[in-house]
Amino acid sequence: MSTAHPAPASAQRIRLHELSARRGGALALDRVTCALPAGAVTAIVGGNGSGKSTMLEVLAGVLEPSGGRVDGLPASRALVVQRSESDDRLPLTGRQAVAMGLWRERGLLAPLGADGRRRIDAALAAVGMEGLAERQLPAMSGGQRQRVLVAQGLVQRAPLLLLDEPAAAADAEGRDRIDEALAAAAAVGATVVLATHDRESLARADRAILLERGRLVAEGAPEEVAREQAARAAASLAPAARAVQREAQRAGGPVELRTTSSGT
Numbered sequence: 666m667s668t669a670h671p672a673p674a675s676a677q678r679i680r681l682h683e684l685s686a687r688r689g690g691a692l693a694l695d696r697v698t699c700a701l702p703a704g705a706v707t708a709i710v711g712g713n714g715s716g717k718s719t720m721l722e723v724l725a726g727v728l729e730p731s732g733g734r735v736d737g738l739p740a741s742r743a744l745v746v747q748r749s750e751s752d753d754r755l756p757l758t759g760r761q762a763v764a765m766g767l768w769r770e771r772g773l774l775a776p777l778g779a780d781g782r783r784r785i786d787a788a789l790a791a792v793g794m795e796g797l798a799e800r801q802l803p804a805m806s807g808g809q810r811q812r813v814l815v816a817q818g819l820v821q822r823a824p825l826l827l828l829d830e831p832a833a834a835a836d837a838e839g840r841d842r843i844d845e846a847l848a849a850a851a852a853v854g855a856t857v858v859l860a861t862h863d864r865e866s867l868a869r870a871d872r873a874i875l876l877e878r879g880r881l882v883a884e885g886a887p888e889e890v891a892r893e894q895a896a897r898a899a900a901s902l903a904p905a906a907r908a909v910q911r912e913a914q915r916a917g918g919p920v921e922l923r924t925t926s927s928g929t
């Protein structure tokens with residue numbers, strides 16, 4: 666995107682300074698400091714309960730931070746929640762669900778107009794759901810509903826797009842479509858931040874941050890962050906592996922770990 670007076674790079678970053686947040690009385694995000702560049706996809710990775718959703722919710726403004734601050738947050742932000750957090754039984758078509766993404770911008774009762782319809786069509790097509798636009802959500806598979814949720818986020822064209830495990834229920838093709846759509850949103854200037862457990866999605870991101878028990882423990886290129894995550898996982902498993910080994914020695918022989926197949 667070219668402008669006559671491009672903003673300095675520093676102004677195009679959202680910056681978190683010592684950001685903390687509590688959940689159920691406990692610290693779920695612990696003094697996180699990092700930058701989220703515009704025009705890029707940033708992946709947040711980390712184990713279950715490491716604080717990924719908490720960070721997204723603070724950035725979306727649905728959870729109050731308990732400390733620190735965020736600079737450069739745009740007023741308009743789109744949050745795509747985990748599918749488990751959304752109501753799958755709503756009697757809405759895919760198109761109607763995506764149209765809900767325009768409510769905040771246009772109001773509940775305003776007619777969509779040709780531009781609104783074009784945006785909805787484009788968002789549905791971006792996630793490969795144009796063929797199921799008129800199907801009701803309860804009649805869709807989990808992965809299809811997931812894609813509709815992502816389309817609802819995309820249609821908003823918000824400068825900050827936050828997604829919580831957007832490909833969790835999607836098949837490989839769905840995940841690829843979602844990743845491509847997120848890259849396209851970043852290519853036109855959005856700051857895209859997604860929490861993910863998916864290694865492919867991590868590899869395709871422009872950069873990544875790794876959370877552990879609410880703290881930022883690595884930040885950088887996706888492959889570096891993936892290596893750090895693997896190293897930390899191996900280190901945390903090592904004591905358990907040594908305990909198994911010790912147990913085997915006490916029992917007087919090697920322990921053979923077997924996997925069982927169904928029906929045997």
Ligand SMILES: Nc1ncnc2c1ncn2[C@@H]1O[C@H](COP(=O)(O)OP(=O)(O)OP(=O)(O)O)[C@@H](O)[C@H]1O
Pocket residue numbers: 688689690693711712713714715716717718719720860
């Ligand atoms: N509603 C809640 N009430 C109390 N504690 C919560 C609540 N939601 C999350 N937590 C706790 O906050 C911490 C961070 O949770 P969060 O959902 O941010 O993790 P996450 O990294 O997104 O995990 P996952 O990969 O499982 O989605 C965890 O210790 C979790 O148990």
